[in-house]
Amino acid sequence: MSDNWDEEGPHGHPLIATLAGGAVLVLAALLGPRFGSPLPFPALLIGGAAAGLVLWLIGFLATTRHANLGWKLGSLALLIGAGAGAAAIAHGQFQTQSRADASSFAEIELAADGTPLLPAGAAARGPVSRLYAEALQADVAAQRALGDALDKFGAGALNSPYLLQQNPHAIGNCKEIAPIRALVAEQGLARMARRKALAEEIGSASLPRAAKLGIARIVGDAAADPLPASQQAMLDATAELCTLLARRSWYNANGYFGFRSGADAAAFTALGARRRAVAEQAGAIDRDARARITAGRDEVRDALSRSIYARD
Numbered sequence: 001m002s003d004n005w006d007e008e009g010p011h012g013h014p015l016i017a018t019l020a021g022g023a024v025l026v027l028a029a030l031l032g033p034r035f036g037s038p039l040p041f042p043a044l045l046i047g048g049a050a051a052g053l054v055l056w057l058i059g060f061l062a063t064t065r066h067a068n069l070g071w072k073l074g075s076l077a078l079l080i081g082a083g084a085g086a087a088a089i090a091h092g093q094f095q096t097q098s099r100a101d102a103s104s105f106a107e108i109e110l111a112a113d114g115t116p117l118l119p120a121g122a123a124a125r126g127p128v129s130r131l132y133a134e135a136l137q138a139d140v141a142a143q144r145a146l147g148d149a150l151d152k153f154g155a156g157a158l159n160s161p162y163l164l165q166q167n168p169h170a171i172g173n174c175k176e177i178a179p180i181r182a183l184v185a186e187q188g189l190a191r192m193a194r195r196k197a198l199a200e201e202i203g204s205a206s207l208p209r210a211a212k213l214g215i216a217r218i219v220g221d222a223a224a225d226p227l228p229a230s231q232q233a234m235l236d237a238t239a240e241l242c243t244l245l246a247r248r249s250w251y252n253a254n255g256y257f258g259f260r261s262g263a264d265a266a267a268f269t270a271l272g273a274r275r276r277a278v279a280e281q282a283g284a285i286d287r288d289a290r291a292r293i294t295a296g297r298d299e300v301r302d303a304l305s306r307s308i309y310a311r312d
Contacts, residue, residue, distance in 0.1 A: 014067040014075045099304055101126020102207055104133075105215045106300045114290050115140065116218070128201050132219060135194040142187040146231070149180045158241050161252035174242040181235050188228030195222035208306070214299030217292055230282050237275045244268060 067075075104122035111117055116136055123133040150156070154170035157163040164171065198219045202212050249261040250268075259265035 013063045014072070016063070099207070099211075101128050101205065102211050102215060102300055102304060104129035105218050105297060106304055108218065108293065108297050110290055110293065114286050116293055126205075128198065128205055128215060131194075131198050131201055135198060135219075138194060139191065142191070146180070146183060146187065149183055153177060153180060155238055158238065158245060160255070161250060161257050162255060164245065165252060170242055171246040171248070174239065174246055177235060177239045177242065181232065184228060184231045184235065188225070188231075191225060191228070192222045195220055195225070208303050211300050211303035214296045214301075214303060217296030217299065220289070220292065226285050230278065230285055233278045234275070234282070237271060237278055241268075241271050241275070244271065 104118050104125050105128075107119040107122075109117045118129070118133055118136065123130045153173070153176050154167050157167045157170055170176075199216065199222065202215050202219070205212065207215075244264060244267055245257075247261075247264060249259050249264045251258045251260065257268060259268060
């Protein structure tokens, strides 16, 4: 600068141009994150500095060109610096928004039956939280629909000769299990689609890589979801049991299935072992899901405990 800083020339108003440019940059930093998509911090810095340069050029053409060299260079430095500062403000806002979104996963809990429970108002914390809340609701609705279909079929009666005597509907309509198979397949595809949408949203979020990995672990891998196959395996065994009991060679042996046919008795025993194995597999899937969600939650908590400017 020079001692003639205030000598702006007859038409030069560099101070006004610089302040106006700075105001535009600050306004963009405050409002931009509400409407724009998150960008990497280096890209924001370059964009902010470039915006400062563009505003300086506008001011230069309008008035600063009439000022002395000190004002010209000083205004340029101030606006480029203000652009970089505005980028830092925007980055902080993007990070704050994303971290609010991720906080839903840091606060997740598990119900007694293993169902994930999000904190109150989680769906309003951001796009990933909203999608996951919707996915959880869809999963619960799907499980309820499957349970209703199995109840309508009468699957529970296949476990007790007394109940089957009271409600023999299932063994008279074993083919009705086919629509339940189709329902499970349809639910599996819908579940996969929800997980894929979540993976895309997680990938585009402005978050540290560790937080993204933790959230992705909670959500689960769409391509490696063992639940539909486990459900189909149980339906396969249930269908075979229905067909076996439909032969009506069984009787109520004090609350247990007795058989007048040795071959049917052996088949029933084998099916019982198979169904227990499938049930044990389902239990393992549930335990793995609980452990996966808990581990993912801890990863997100650790990631969010660090500064938004810390290197990942």
